[in-house]
Amino acid sequence: MPNYQTRAEVEALVTPFQVHRDIYTNQDVYRQEMKHLFANTWVYVGHDSQTPKKGDYYTTQIGDQPVIMVRHSDNEIKVLYNRCPHKGTKIAIDKTGNTGKFFRCPYHAWSFKTDGCLLAIPLKKGYEGTGLSETENGKGMKSVGAVHNYRGFIFARLAAEGIGFDDFFGGSLSSLDNMVDRSPAGRLEVVGAPLRYMHQCNWKMLVENQTDTCHPMVAHESSAGTAVQIWKDMGFTEDDPKPPAMEIIAPFMSAYEFFEEMGIRTWPNGHGHTGVHHSIHSKYSEIPGYMDALIESYGKEKAEAILAENRHNTVYFPNIMIKGPIQQLRNFIPLAADRTLVESWIFRLVDAPEELTRRTALYNRMINAPTSIVGHDDLEMYERAQEGLHADGLEWVNIQRLYQEGEDLDAEAVENGTTERQMRNQFHAWVKFMTASMSEAEAAE
Amino acid sequence: MTDFSKDDLIDFLYDEVRMLDDGRFDEWMELWTEDGHYWMPLNYNQQDPLNETSLLYEDQFMLRLRIQRLIGARTFSQKPKSRCHHVIQRPHVDEIDNDAGRYKTVTRMHYIETRLDDQLLLALTATHDLVRRDDRLMIAGKKVEILNCDAAFGNIQLLP
Numbered sequence A: 001m002p003n004y005q006t007r008a009e010v011e012a013l014v015t016p017f018q019v020h021r022d023i024y025t026n027q028d029v030y031r032q033e034m035k036h037l038f039a040n041t042w043v044y045v046g047h048d049s050q051t052p053k054k055g056d057y058y059t060t061q062i063g064d065q066p067v068i069m070v071r072h073s074d075n076e077i078k079v080l081y082n083r084c085p086h087k088g089t090k091i092a093i094d095k096t097g098n099t100g101k102f103f104r105c106p107y108h109a110w111s112f113k114t115d116g117c118l119l120a121i122p123l124k125k126g127y128e129g130t131g132l133s134e135t136e137n138g139k140g141m142k143s144v145g146a147v148h149n150y151r152g153f154i155f156a157r158l159a160a161e162g163i164g165f166d167d168f169f170g171g172s173l174s175s176l177d178n179m180v181d182r183s184p185a186g187r188l189e190v191v192g193a194p195l196r197y198m199h200q201c202n203w204k205m206l207v208e209n210q211t212d213t214c215h216p217m218v219a220h221e222s223s224a225g226t227a228v229q230i231w232k233d234m235g236f237t238e239d240d241p242k243p244p245a246m247e248i249i250a251p252f253m254s255a256y257e258f259f260e261e262m263g264i265r266t267w268p269n270g271h272g273h274t275g276v277h278h279s280i281h282s283k284y285s286e287i288p289g290y291m292d293a294l295i296e297s298y299g300k301e302k303a304e305a306i307l308a309e310n311r312h313n314t315v316y317f318p319n320i321m322i323k324g325p326i327q328q329l330r331n332f333i334p335l336a337a338d339r340t341l342v343e344s345w346i347f348r349l350v351d352a353p354e355e356l357t358r359r360t361a362l363y364n365r366m367i368n369a370p371t372s373i374v375g376h377d378d379l380e381m382y383e384r385a386q387e388g389l390h391a392d393g394l395e396w397v398n399i400q401r402l403y404q405e406g407e408d409l410d411a412e413a414v415e416n417g418t419t420e421r422q423m424r425n426q427f428h429a430w431v432k433f434m435t436a437s438m439s440e441a442e443a444a445e
Numbered sequence B: 001m002t003d004f005s006k007d008d009l010i011d012f013l014y015d016e017v018r019m020l021d022d023g024r025f026d027e028w029m030e031l032w033t034e035d036g037h038y039w040m041p042l043n044y045n046q047q048d049p050l051n052e053t054s055l056l057y058e059d060q061f062m063l064r065l066r067i068q069r070l071i072g073a074r075t076f077s078q079k080p081k082s083r084c085h086h087v088i089q090r091p092h093v094d095e096i097d098n099d100a101g102r103y104k105t106v107t108r109m110h111y112i113e114t115r116l117d118d119q120l121l122l123a124l125t126a127t128h129d130l131v132r133r134d135d136r137l138m139i140a141g142k143k144v145e146i147l148n149c150d151a152a153f154g155n156i157q158l159l160p
């Protein structure tokens, strides 16, 4: 059995239209993902509205690495490994707080400025002449490789060297732009705590599902189909004005043609989105006062262009998805090869009517909660796949829908909305960033 | 007009959880007023059900959809079906107003939900707003607070 220490072994897991099941089930692959993929890519950390004041911090993770996002005295957001350089104690354990001008380790009171620099050690004379200041640990809390704040969204790259932020995301940033532009102030704020939903499956199944447009009418027939049926039984027709819950759930039952025509766009480095031309979010009713507020800020033409864009799910490789028209971000946090924590966050559009936040909150609980009648069937599919993949009869997973030989995944493209191109795009990027820091023939350890 | 006693209210709450445990959901739906809402907050001490995320905040349409789905032929997450069990403490009757026909109770309970080899245990506090309609008790509002509401859960498929 390979243990996926070498470039060749990792590359062999992905063919143009099939991936090997070890990608989902093998714990060595998972460890390599944490070491390479989540170090070489730009991973979402948090939103700057979570830490509005100097000294505000938020504890989270990048891959399997515990980190603290903190607003430093210069107002910039820093991302530090959440580990005391002394004994390894986590410096902060609560999700959020304000640490003032410095962090203080609760174990031996070493203290650090909010950019990580060592500030003080009690009884410091005990280190005189020991050479502590020449060690890595003597410098303070370690920073991640690079941090970028894109319109309030904080991304970080663990690796000190690697692809730049703009090169990594390229044209895909247009989806984040559209979500932020939907605020008349051009600003979002996190609303409340995220839903936290535990999945006994591999994190990539969730990422793939975001652009899987051939599953809603099948897996969600039980919820969306039943909703449509109850609606009919109540004597309403498809064209009757629907309550917000129906507006949200009914489009899940749209026919294959609807999803084919909505289109999928992919960008290099594994990013892509469904809903190029329209989406399940296109037909939500207008919120009074909202368009006026947008026109006030942007002028009529731009305001209309902002709302004309109804992208469904945008995947930012490796592990988040955003929904611009819903102002939602889902974070697929890999805990093990067969264990993923999904956090679903929502945002308020600053200066927009509060009804929009209400719809966003409704969407979040209806679709993405552990109590969601839609989420239940998704999770059931993932967990059945995680178990089914152990069947030895077949070792490969198929992602061939609308595949064409010679497909160029390093070029942006718009295709039929039921293509699995975006899944292939993710695996193409997966190989690239898994192996970016592996030497040609990295010897097995 | 019937005056409801403390015992009447307590019996009502025991009957309600028994319906849920027995899967008599249609009967359970009959307990609700037309505009009754079932709320399960996401946060400890959450005050606002609507303008931030809740685990559940459902009107009669959504509750009907929820229970209808449970018996659907293509409800894959209910193949096989879940079962649940409520162990309730004697409810606190915080308010009896027979003149207005309004009552408030707080019930602490353990809720167990099971499917295949998994069993989930939740510690809950259920707050009921009950009203008198046509001489019987009905649920105008039910709030179910989960003690560890901020923990990550797998599926919770039935009604705590």
Ligand SMILES: [Fe+2]
Pocket (backbone or CB within 6 Å): A209, A215, A216, A219, A220, A378
């Ligand atoms: Fe789904």
